Amino acid sequence: MATLLRMPEVAANATHAVLAGWNKQVGDAVEVGEVLADIESEKAVVELAADEAGTIGHLFVAAGQEVEVGAPIAVLLASGETAADVSALLAASASAIAPEPVQDAAAMVERPAATPTAPAGRLFASPLARRLARERGIDLATCVGSGPNGRIVKRDVEAARPAAAPAAPAVVAVAAAAAYREIPHSAMRRTIAKRLTESKSSIPHFYLTVDCRMDALLALRAGMNAASAAGATRKISVNDFIVRAAALALLEVPEANVGWTESAMRQYASADIAVAVSTDNGLITPIVRNAEAKSLRTISTEIADLAARARAGQLQPDEYQGGSFSISNLGMHGVDEFSAIINPPQAAILAVGATRQMPVVENGALVVGEVMRCTLSVDHRAIDGALAAHWLAAFRRAIESPLALVG
Incomplete structure (x- = not known):
């Protein structure tokens, strides 16, 4: 019998989604597993595949239209069914269906096809x-x-x-x-605007800044990449070291690996590091799960894969939802220093600037050193100043003793 297709919940707790485009039109045959439409969620474009075979008999929603989750979007006819079966299904479901269809089988029969x-x-x-x-x-x-x-x-x-x-x-x-x-505005841009406005206006942010000496880390990174230059292994980036150092600092200072909720403090069991990635539609933060237990090379490979799929809109919801801590690195864009906005319910985010040569005092003498400036944005409801300073000190020690990060 004819089947009523509804807008799926493509992301957890989503109430609406945009039907970005139809891949099938009224009268088209559909096989099991074929992609019917592209659904744009807050962070990605998801393909809607057919669960059964049939023929498209009716479309309720135009491409580009935002639709409530659970609302009817199309009718799928079984073999041998006709426009009369569409009418019967519409009559039976009248209370749940919008009165003006986008396309229907009867209209396709009665009117000549219009030239686009x-x-x-x-x-x-x-x-x-x-x-x-x-x-x-x-x-x-x-x-x-x-x-x-x-x-x-x-x-x-x-x-x-x-x-x-x-x-x-x-x-x-x-x-x-x-x-x-x-x-x-894209669905992602609207969501970013809403969440950041809520974060900045409702969370009592405070900020701590520290300078990290990068000389040893840069030398170690250069040696590692030179040693693997002949192989297929991806080169290690400074950001890979930063993610690993943040994870180990959270392991050392677990009291900072928390999130705030109105009823309780959320203590995370692992360091799930969200890494900010810029896409055409806005910022998304794919997550490196259990980063404290992963090697530097594993983290490097995982970040590269997540970032590539984020820019292609191919991340699954569980790959960008959640996380216990975030990192936003604008150093590769030449930014010296900035403050980032916390991504709730997380309680902190680290903003990383560029590594610069500058004069530093070493053993009483003035020398030129490689220095990276980092600013930690903190939710004062969940983490006090002394605790934040304790975590930032652990992070700096890890960055300045990079051999401990290799594994």
Whole structure:
């Protein structure tokens, strides 16, 4: 019999998700496991696969539309069923279904197929189509939209050829004001804005800054990478050392490996380090689980894999949700020092700046040293100043004695 397909809960506790694009249209045959649609969650794009075979008989939701979890999105017809079966299912489910369908089988029979046309004026495109166009260097103005009302969807971008040169951005002229263009917020960007606003306004942040001598670590890293240059092993980064040092510091000072909830202090059993990764849609923090028990090379390989899949929107919810501590490193971008915002319910985040040559006093003499400045943002409800200082001292010792980090 006809089956009503509903918006899945693609992330824990999610109430809504965006249907980024349909891969099937009304009348298309579907096999078990085939991808029906791309669903954009707060942090990634997830493929919705068919659990059974059939034919698409009805679509309720347009590409790019935000939908409540559990709401109907499509009807899947079994073999031999027709538009009459769609009507019967709709009648039986009338209280749960929006009155205006996107497409239905009856409409496909009664009306001749419309030729896809590009919308006049403003370009309408799904979030996934816009992201693909940016990645492939395709001007959306050259795409012919085949979605509802001429909306450009994923398959239209995939069928287009890259533009010879980047197109000039569309601008809107405003009287007595600078020209601008509006870029719709992605689900990820809206979530980031909400969570950071709540964090900064509700958590009593305080900050501690420390300078770490990096001479020994940089020399050790250079030697390790030179020794493995001929092999296929990925080169160790400074950030890999930082993650390992933070994990060992949390092992040494477990009182700092905590989170705040309104009812109790959450004491974490392992150092699950969230590492900030920048993507086209915003910041995401994939997690290195049990980092205190992993070798430096294992951490390095895992971070590289997580970062690559984060930028491709392929992380699973359990790979970026949770964590006991976060690290945000902007040193590779030339930033000397900054303060990061805590990611609740975690109680601390370490902001890492660039390593710089600067004058330092060593054994009473002025020498040039390699120095990295780190700032720890702390939730004062969960961690007091002395405890935060104790953890930061343990972290600096680990960084300045890097042989202990190799394993």
